[in-house]
Amino acid sequence: MVNNFRSIHKAKHIALVAHDHKKADLIDWAYYNRKLLIQHELISTGTTGKLLEEKLQIPIKKVFSGPLGGDQQLGAMIAEGKLDIIIFFWDPMEAQPHDSDVKALLRLAVAWNILMACNRTTADFILTSVFFILTSVLMDEDYPVTIPDYSTYLKRKLLVEQNNKETVLIY
Numbered sequence: 001m002v003n004n005f006r007s008i009h010k011a012k013h014i015a016l017v018a019h020d021h022k023k024a025d026l027i028d029w030a031y032y033n034r035k036l037l038i039q040h041e042l043i044s045t046g047t048t049g050k051l052l053e054e055k056l057q058i059p060i061k062k063v064f065s066g067p068l069g070g071d072q073q074l075g076a077m078i079a080e081g082k083l084d085i086i087i088f089f090w091d092p093m094e095a096q097p098h099d100s101d102v103k104a105l106l107r108l109a110v111a112w113n114i115l116m117a118c119n120r121t122t123a124d125f126i127l128t129s130v131f132f133i134l135t136s137v138l139m140d141e142d143y144p145v146t147i148p149d150y151s152t153y154l155k156r157k158l159l160v161e162q163n164n165k166e167t168v169l170i171y
């Protein structure tokens with residue numbers, strides 16, 4: 001298995017997302033860390049982004065609201081290597097109508113080895129980690145993120161039924 005790398009640069013792409021009962025917590029955290037966050041490219045799902053813009057008075061790129069496709073848009077950005085960090089305060093106490101989208105987003109973050117915080121403590125530790133500080137403050141320091149190698153998966157053999165006969169398809 002060969003791993004590839006991509007760099008986390010000085011200006012990082014950070015997604016900020018929260019479910020309704022967690023929005024106040026995320027806004028409070030983001031406000032506290034405003035001076036740090038403002039140095040980076042911020043992306044949010046629709047409602048979270050609107051509230052963050054109002055409170056922090058900083059521009060935030062907004063995708064659709066989570067249940068309307070926003071979670072999937074962020075997932076696509078992860079797969080395309082366009083997100084470095086996701087801070088996602090999801091609600092462990094309330095079922096979401098778009099639970100499948102939430103799960104997909106969390107899954108992609110793991111699949112693509114993205115930094116992810118789902119609660120305030122982890123978010124604090126990410127923002128204060130030596131890697132975050134070094135790559136944010138020092139001009140030429142990047143952090144190399146390992147991109148998992150899925151080439152074996154992509155080349156897997158599939159058995160398909162064709163004309164009532166089994167045929168092996170090789171990708």
Ligand SMILES: O=C(CO)COP(=O)(O)O
Nearest residue numbers: 045046047048065066067
């Ligand atoms: O539902 C969300 C994440 O799953 C967040 O969406 P909103 O920011 O639009 O409320």
